[in-house]
Amino acid sequence: MSSLAEVARHQPVVISRVTGDRGFRRRLMELGLVPGASVTITNVAPLGDPIEIEVRRGRLSIRRFEAASILVDR
Amino acid sequence: MTEPRHRVALCGNPNTGKTSLFNLLTGAQARVGNYPGVTVDRRVARLRGRDDVEVIDVPGTYSLVARSTDERIALDVIAGLAGEPVPDLLVVCVDATQLVRSLYLLLQAQELGRACVVALTMTDEAGAAGADPARLAAVIGCPVVPVVGRTGLGLIPLRHAIERALVEPPPAAPWRWTPSPTLAARLDTVTAALPAAWPRSRGLALWALMSLGDDELSGIPDDLRAAVATAIGDQGAAIDDEAVLGRYTWLDRSITPLHGASTHRRLTDRIDRVLLHRPAGLLVFAGIMFVLFMSLFTWAQPAIDLIDSGFGWLAGAVRHVLPPGVVADFLADGVIAGVGSVLVFLPQILLLFFFLGLLEDLGYLARVAYLMDRIMRSMNLHGRAFVPMLSGFACAVPAIMATRTMERQRDRTLTMLVIPLMTCSARLPVYTLVIASMFPAGSLAGMSTKSLLMVAMYAFSVLTALAAAWVLGRTVKPLKAKRLPFVIELPPYRVPRARDLVRMMWSKTRVFLTEAGTVILACTVALWALLYFPRTLPADAPDYRTQIAVATSAGDDAAVKRLEGERDGLLLERSYGARLGKAIEPAIAPLGFDWKIGVGIVGAFAAREVFVATMGVIHGVGDDETRLRDKLHDERDAKGRVVYTPLVGLSLMVFFALACQCMSTLAVVKRETRGYRWPLFMLVYMTGLAWVASFVVYQGGKLLGF
Numbered sequence: 001m002s003s004l005a006e007v008a009r010h011q012p013v014v015i016s017r018v019t020g021d022r023g024f025r026r027r028l029m030e031l032g033l034v035p036g037a038s039v040t041i042t043n044v045a046p047l048g049d050p051i052e053i054e055v056r057r058g059r060l061s062i063r064r065f066e067a068a069s070i071l072v073d074r
Numbered sequence: 075m076t077e078p079r080h081r082v083a084l085c086g087n088p089n090t091g092k093t094s095l096f097n098l099l100t101g102a103q104a105r106v107g108n109y110p111g112v113t114v115d116r117r118v119a120r121l122r123g124r125d126d127v128e129v130i131d132v133p134g135t136y137s138l139v140a141r142s143t144d145e146r147i148a149l150d151v152i153a154g155l156a157g158e159p160v161p162d163l164l165v166v167c168v169d170a171t172q173l174v175r176s177l178y179l180l181l182q183a184q185e186l187g188r189a190c191v192v193a194l195t196m197t198d199e200a201g202a203a204g205a206d207p208a209r210l211a212a213v214i215g216c217p218v219v220p221v222v223g224r225t226g227l228g229l230i231p232l233r234h235a236i237e238r239a240l241v242e243p244p245p246a247a248p249w250r251w252t253p254s255p256t257l258a259a260r261l262d263t264v265t266a267a268l269p270a271a272w273p274r275s276r277g278l279a280l281w282a283l284m285s286l287g288d289d290e291l292s293g294i295p296d297d298l299r300a301a302v303a304t305a306i307g308d309q310g311a312a313i314d315d316e317a318v319l320g321r322y323t324w325l326d327r328s329i330t331p332l333h334g335a336s337t338h339r340r341l342t343d344r345i346d347r348v349l350l351h352r353p354a355g356l357l358v359f360a361g362i363m364f365v366l367f368m369s370l371f372t373w374a375q376p377a378i379d380l381i382d383s384g385f386g387w388l389a390g391a392v393r394h395v396l397p398p399g400v401v402a403d404f405l406a407d408g409v410i411a412g413v414g415s416v417l418v419f420l421p422q423i424l425l426l427f428f429f430l431g432l433l434e435d436l437g438y439l440a441r442v443a444y445l446m447d448r449i450m451r452s453m454n455l456h457g458r459a460f461v462p463m464l465s466g467f468a469c470a471v472p473a474i475m476a477t478r479t480m481e482r483q484r485d486r487t488l489t490m491l492v493i494p495l496m497t498c499s500a501r502l503p504v505y506t507l508v509i510a511s512m513f514p515a516g517s518l519a520g521m522s523t524k525s526l527l528m529v530a531m532y533a534f535s536v537l538t539a540l541a542a543a544w545v546l547g548r549t550v551k552p553l554k555a556k557r558l559p560f561v562i563e564l565p566p567y568r569v570p571r572a573r574d575l576v577r578m579m580w581s582k583t584r585v586f587l588t589e590a591g592t593v594i595l596a597c598t599v600a601l602w603a604l605l606y607f608p609r610t611l612p613a614d615a616p617d618y619r620t621q622i623a624v625a626t627s628a629g630d631d632a633a634v635k636r637l638e639g640e641r642d643g644l645l646l647e648r649s650y651g652a653r654l655g656k657a658i659e660p661a662i663a664p665l666g667f668d669w670k671i672g673v674g675i676v677g678a679f680a681a682r683e684v685f686v687a688t689m690g691v692i693h694g695v696g697d698d699e700t701r702l703r704d705k706l707h708d709e710r711d712a713k714g715r716v717v718y719t720p721l722v723g724l725s726l727m728v729f730f731a732l733a734c735q736c737m738s739t740l741a742v743v744k745r746e747t748r749g750y751r752w753p754l755f756m757l758v759y760m761t762g763l764a765w766v767a768s769f770v771v772y773q774g775g776k777l778l779g780f
Contacts, residue, residue: 023141023288026314030137031561032175034322042343046352047448052564056326057335058172061444061562063451 004039005067012040013072020069032056033070078128080240081159083151086167087176088134089565091195094223094574095167096131114144138182138281141289144483149281153186155272163239164190170200173333174325181250181321186277189243191235194220199566203334213328215247224571251320257313260305267301283313342566349441359445363464366429370422370468377421385414412598416591419471423586426465426472427579430479435570439479443562453540454547456485466496470739474746475582487747488553491546491756494739495539497532500682504730505531507686511706512723535731593741601680605651611644643694651676665768666722678735721780725772733764
């Protein structure tokens with residue numbers, strides 16, 4: 001199992017688990033990043049961080065630090 | 075105006091067109107107040123054509139779960155807590171292109187038992203892939219009205235839906251997921267422990283179970299906290315999982331099939347391929363920031379000069395009409411100059427907010443945060459702090475007002491605290507005077523040392539501002555960065571609406587004039603009085619009145635000017651402000667400053683550039699800057715040594731770079747943080763920093779033999 005931070009651009013993956021302390025993971029999950037959801041990295045900022053992701057046909061950007069706490073199945 | 079009979083709360087995710095919709099629904103100017111204890115605007119207005127219906131604009135949010143006081147506002151308004159009236163109806167802005175995420179908030183509101191009407195925005199962008207409103211309404215159990223904020227299309231049906239729902243509220247929607255027996259038992263325990271003033275609602279109990287624990291909320295009764303802590307035990311994450319997954323499972327099953335694959339982002343994606351590209355995106359970014367910076371720095375100047383000369387003319391006219399004396403001086407130099415010193419900020423405020431509003435509505439401001447986050451974050455700053463800090467090079471006042479574009483209080487306060495360290499344009503006249511009069515000409519690697527010094531002062535200010543942010547963000551408790559996920563939404567590029575832009579610019583200006591402007595005016599008048607009274611000359615002074623009269627009748631203008639300069643210098647020297655300057659001499663002597671610089675520092679509190687004028691008067695040369703430069707250059711002490719050496723000049727510039735020498739900045743920080751705590755903190759930390767740095771420069775320089 002790897003984290004979302006290690007996934008290549010445009011490769012769809014499915015979230016298997018969200019780690020981190022309670023407030024941290026709750027906020028990610030409330031944005032739709034829940035286990036079972038399909039996520040694709042659509043863009044990486046010119047300086048390498050943050051990344052833009054597509055989840056549930058919506059877009060949002062998170063930092064690599066946050067992406068690292070989202071575990072995915074490839 | 076009469077008490078409203080009905081209250082409607084307008085809520086939704088950020089970037090859903092909520093503000094446009096609020097403006098369209100209400101039409102008239104909104105009353106902008108504030109929520110107690112936080113710096114979030116509370117905007118309220120009457121529904122257009124219905125004076126008995128009040129509409130309140132709830133700050134944009136993705137969820138009602140809250141960790142901090144500013145995040146809790148949405149719950150307070152929606153549930154009618156903390157003194158907020160219970161709304162009769164909720165209008166939920168739902169972005170048709172982000173349907174599932176937008177509806178997550180609706181589910182939370184429905185769990186709290188609120189009657190809702192959905193305003194489906196961005197339907198034009200969703201196009202054919204968008205959900206059918208009638209089918210959506212049937213699934214979510216409340217009226218759904220498509221609206222297009224840009225054109226106002228759908229506004230009348232939305233008004234009708236609101237008016238109908240107020241007469242006959244839609245039935246309460248059921249919870250979309252069934253809590254497990256364990257969670258149900260926890261909900262019952264916590265419901266029983268809710269404060270008496272709160273409604274007995276399982277929705278509120280769930281809110282408490284998900285929000286309380288590691289939060290920073292105030293005003294939560296200890297009984298409730300204890301009940302929640304016992305109910306949660308070590309199962310906090312399991313409760314969150316169950317609720318969030320429960321809602322999303324329902325949304326995925328019921329909502330996702332209603333809409334097709336989105337195509338709306340194609341244009342945005344194509345633009346982003348350039349604007350978020352390396353290096354093209356960074357170049358465009360640099361170009362846009364350059365234009366913004368230049369507009370504040372140079373384009374605002376003609377308007378500023380016009381205001382300056384306009385008020386100068388007015389002061390002259392008052393002097394012409396009134397007999398010379400205290401009243402004329404008070405009106406001309408105190409009141410008129412004071413009003414001028416407030417209005418002079420307007421060109422930059424209007425320009426900055428024009429650009430900010432334009433970039434925000436276009437969708438580019440979010441991209442600025444996206445592009446700059448990596449750099450800004452390493453200094454504990456938010457990516458969105460970039461534009462306010464850049465604006466700080468022009469003037470700290472509009473820059474501090476621009477921190478509003480950040481959602482979190484902590485990010486706003488930290489940015490405000492470091493903005494005044496940037497080299498604002500008011501420091502330039504001071505640096506110019508000091509460099510011209512205290513430093514020898516010379517050159518280094520083909521550039522004159524004088525211009526290199528100026529460049530060095532800019533670099534110094536950027537470094538200190540970033541370093542200060544890094545240190546403050548690590549040491550001052552309320553400013554410490556929480557390791558919380560930080561989401562930047564990159565909205566599709568959109569065409570801004572001129573009406574919303576103008577409205578926003580006007581509302582910022584009005585807030586500045588009424589709340590910060592009055593404080594600035596009062597301080598200007600007080601400072602004027604400090605440097606004006608008691609208006610006495612020393613007993614051994616020459617009889618200036620007679621001498622000036624003689625020189626005037628002889629037509630010797632140079633002599634009149636010289637005599638007036640001498641007289642004004644002596645009058646200022648005996649003023650209360652100058653006595654203050656002398657009193658602080660022991661404190662500033664270790665920095666290499668004499669009492670005359672002390673008087674200049676007191677005067678510069680009105681605005682840094684006033685230092686030059688005050689130094690002119692105290693040195694008896696009036697407003698003649700060339701003579702002032704010569705005077706400073708030639709000044710010798712009792713033993714014939716140069717008073718204003720290059721070392722003194724450097725120490726003075728370092729002091730001006732760091733000291734909080736600007737009451738307008740403090741007035742705006744007070745307004746933006748709603749209290750005296752942060753402006754006082756700013757005054758103390760910046761002035762302390764300035765003193766220490768100047769001390770090190772001067773004493774260190776002396777040790778090194780300069």
